[in-house]
Amino acid sequence: MRAREVRHQTGRVLVVICDKGEEAVATVGAALREQGIRAARVTAVGGFADAEVGWFDRETCDYRSIPVTEQVEVLSLLGDVAERDGEPVLHVHAVLGRSDGGTAGGHLLRGRVWPTLEVIISEVAPELAKRVDPETGLALISGTAHHPPR
Numbered sequence: 271m272r273a274r275e276v277r278h279q280t281g282r283v284l285v286v287i288c289d290k291g292e293e294a295v296a297t298v299g300a301a302l303r304e305q306g307i308r309a310a311r312v313t314a315v316g317g318f319a320d321a322e323v324g325w326f327d328r329e330t331c332d333y334r335s336i337p338v339t340e341q342v343e344v345l346s347l348l349g350d351v352a353e354r355d356g357e358p359v360l361h362v363h364a365v366l367g368r369s370d371g372g373t374a375g376g377h378l379l380r381g382r383v384w385p386t387l388e389v390i391i392s393e394v395a396p397e398l399a400k401r402v403d404p405e406t407g408l409a410l411i412s413g414t415a416h417h418p419p420r
Contacts, residue, residue, distance in 0.1 A: 281393075282307070288316070288387035295360055295380055298389055302351055302358035309394050312362055314347035316387035323364060323376035331407050338374050342366035344387060347378065351391065352400030352409030361400075361409055 286301045288294050298312070319341055324333030349362030365375040381387070400409040 283393070284310075284391040286389040286391065288383040288389065290384050290386070291319075292383045292387075293380055294318070294383055294387050294389075295362075295378060297383075298391075299358065299360050302360065302391070307351060307391060307393055308353040308358050309400065310351040311392045311394055312347070312349045312351060312360065312389065314344060314362075314387055314389040316344045317384055318342050318344060318366065318381040318387075319384035321364070321366060321374075321381035322379040323366070323374060324379045325376050326408070328406075333377055333379065335379065336374060336376055338366055340368060341384060342368055342374070344381075345373065347387075347389075349378075350394075350400060350409075352402070354402050354409065359409060 284301065284305055284307060286298055288297045294314075302310075318338070321338040321342060323336045323338065325336060326332075327334050343366065344364060345367045346365040347362055349360065352359045352361055362378045363376065364378040364381070365373050367373055400411050402408070403410045
């Protein structure tokens with residue numbers, strides 16, 4: 271375990287409202303690039319006409335696709351923004367509510383927005399920036415590794 275108090279606050283908050291028919295991951299990614307945000311926390315609510323989530327398979331170091339072929343509510347969408355090769359990379363997990371009350375969840379690979387997706391992106395301190403782990407290919411917080419807890 272690594273623990274460290276971080277007091278630096280950037281104060282930048284970006285609100286992205288995705289419209290009907292837009293692909294959520296691409297739309298939010300474009301907003302991140304446009305605004306130059308490289309490290310952030312992300313939350314959102316809304317809905318999708320259809321989506322695809324994934325489950326990370328440790329053996330293959332890749333996501334297994336879980337198609338969601340019906341209209342769903344975005345009950346929870348949480349994640350972050352990492353930097354890869356100088357570009358922001360969105361990494362979010364979603365819990366999607368089905369019409370029967372069941373859910374589907376996992377890493378959001380894509381989601382076709384309907385009727386809206388309201389995304390709040392809060393920039394974080396540089397110490398919380400993520401870097402891609404060479405072993406897994408996943409973006410992990412790296413900033414605390416070089417600073418021992420106080």
